[in-house]
Amino acid sequence: MRRRFAPACIAAPVPDTDADHSFIYSVVFDSDGDPSNDWTTNPPYDCDHFQGADRWYQCIYDHSFDRWSVTVTRVDSSQNTTEVLSTASCVIEKDTLTWCIGWSELPAGIVRYRVSSFGHDGSWSASDRGGDVSGDDPTEPLSEL
Numbered sequence: 001m002r003r004r005f006a007p008a009c010i011a012a013p014v015p016d017t018d019a020d021h022s023f024i025y026s027v028v029f030d031s032d033g034d035p036s037n038d039w040t041t042n043p044p045y046d047c048d049h050f051q052g053a054d055r056w057y058q059c060i061y062d063h064s065f066d067r068w069s070v071t072v073t074r075v076d077s078s079q080n081t082t083e084v085l086s087t088a089s090c091v092i093e094k095d096t097l098t099w100c101i102g103w104s105e106l107p108a109g110i111v112r113y114r115v116s117s118f119g120h121d122g123s124w125s126a127s128d129r130g131g132d133v134s135g136d137d138p139t140e141p142l143s144e145l
Contacts, residue, residue, distance in 0.1 A: 030052060031107065113145050
């Protein structure tokens with residue numbers, strides 16, 4: 001059975017394509033309630049959008065290949081990341097992204113999450129990248145679903 005999460009709305013419509021920038025729209029979770037396997041920040045990136053999460057769902061537009069993809073990544077207690085199989089999908093309609101994720105992929109009794117968006121020029125240059133998260137900033141704890 002799939003679980004449809006409430007749509008996440010962003011400030012402007014999601015572009016279908018862009019010649020100069022890639023975009024990453026994510027919803028990240030503490031999927032198991034175990035803080036020992038949650039992503040931690042690496043200096044100097046103390047505002048990492050994925051901190052406190054152990055599972056990342058990403059809808060990615062790669063401008064180098066002019067293509068969209070959905071990936072799911074799991075983090076372990078050694079901070080290793082592994083791409084995992086998933087039935088997740090993301091539907092984009094103008095400024096709204098709706099994620100459909102199998103409930104079995106989020107086994108914790110209380111599931112915590114954060115939504116984020118990020119854009120970059122392909123080389124991740126400091127002068128041409130940026131993003132935002134739900135909440136005031138990514139150092140806040142994940143929100144309860």
